[in-house]
Amino acid sequence: MFNFLKKKGQSAQDDTLQTANKNGESDVVQKSIMTMELLQTDFAMPIDGKIIPLSEVPDEVFAQGMMGQGFAIVPSGNTLYSPIAGQIVSIFPTKHAIGLVTNTGLEILIHVGVDTVKLKGQGFDLLAEDGQFIKRGDALLKIDLAYIDGNAPSSIIPIIFTNLTTQKVNLLKNGVQQSGETGILNIQ
DSSP states (O other), rough: OOOOOOOOOOOTTEEEEEEOTTTSSSEEEEGGOOOOOOOGGOBOSSSEEEEEOGGGGGHHHHHHHTTOOEEEEOOSSSSSEEESSEEEEEETSSSSEEEEETTOOOOEEEEESGGGGGGGGEEEEEEEEOOOOOOOOEEEEEEEEHHHHHHHSSEEEEEEEOOOOSSOOOOOOOEEEEETOOEEEEEE
8 A cells, every 4th residue: 555564675566575485485476366365363463452443543544544454452461473474574663663464465564552653662672573584473572561651642553454455354353352362353
């Protein structure tokens, strides 16, 4: 949608994606043949917390869906895990946002908190690296929730699917969920 998850030098017209196969080896896949669906078992809750609709995020860009479809989490845990298998394609220098791509090309932005870019990395400890291939459940980021809550307007974590076209995010669960739990959503 916004192509902000693209690496420097990668054009928006690039029709291939490097992914990891089941043996951890690198594969190049044609995007035109990839499906942008996500099954219930393909996505896991990335952190302990309460699922809420995007419309409840205290930031209009997220609440109005300007970045894409998704949902948000009011976190109660302090470790953010990868919800999918794929690759980290972007870690913002301020560590408050991480861009992921699934092995089928679905782009996901995990944005920790509201206006947390102003914290300049304080309250965040990276546990993964940009470009790293990941499995669902791999630790990505330690979050100091007390620091975030005390220094940012909100610690709510929007989870945004940035490159959907005709597909729809269907939330299947709400309320308090544990990290690693599947059956949270599907995309069709």
